[in-house]
Amino acid sequence: MTTLTPAAAADRTGVSIDTLRYYEREGLIGPIRRTAGGRREYTEDDLFWIGLVTCFREAGLGIADLRGFVAILRAEHPPEDRVAFLLERRTALEKQVAALRRAMNVLDEKIAYYS
Amino acid sequence: MTTLTPAAAADRTGVSIDTLRYYEREGLIGPIRRTAGGRREYTEDDLFWIGLVTCFREAGLGIADLRGFVAILRAEHPPEDRVAFLLERRTALEKQVAALRRAMNVLDEKIAYYS
């Protein structure tokens, strides 16, 4: 199976090498497999996970939230807890969207005023 | 004209007294008028501004962005710069909404899977 070096993984994901290591330390990804010499080898699965993490980070979730999410996806909790967690996160995102809409309305008002 | 003490302003706006002072130091609000003894008196106008700032902070704008916004609303720049700035901020907010939608889609997928 084809794997990627840290530099290549950073390149593909748009996440810096340092941040990839940081995410791994924090348990958000991996643990990443190593070569005999101790270098990391990123698989396509790893890249997929990194993509998920990035998606949620961009949405404003914190590292602790993501640790929770990882635990959920690893099925370390009963199904009802998982759904509850996911719904709670979804609600938080909806609130964030609402906050953004409010701010956009203010901007639109000002844009109309100055145009 | 009726004014509010710091504690009352904090109470009305939901922003802590320390944060109100911080915003003032950073030039996001005020300067707030003082009594003879040096205590702050918040006017309704001040509260309105604080509301605006809070709205944008909740939408994820940084302190520096808000300083820019304040400068704009104080008409310290030509109209075309103002509109450009506002449109740029609006685009950033739209991107943020898109990021949130992506994350919500992932959540919905997982919720469906676990339900």
Next chain:
DNA sequence: TCTTGACCTGGAGCGCGCTCCAGATCCGAG
């Protein structure tokens, strides 16, 4: 074999946005 550059680990440093603290001042209630 030697060089060179990518990578390793552990830990320090940094920018942001508050939050807290010390020590002084103000001022309304008693």
Next chain:
DNA sequence: CTCGGATCTGGAGCGCGCTCCAGGTCAAGA
């Protein structure tokens, strides 16, 4: 007039999410 709670200022401290650094290891190419 006294007391105590609210407020003042300047500055330190903190949690987060990286980011950078030192000092050492690994491995591909000349």
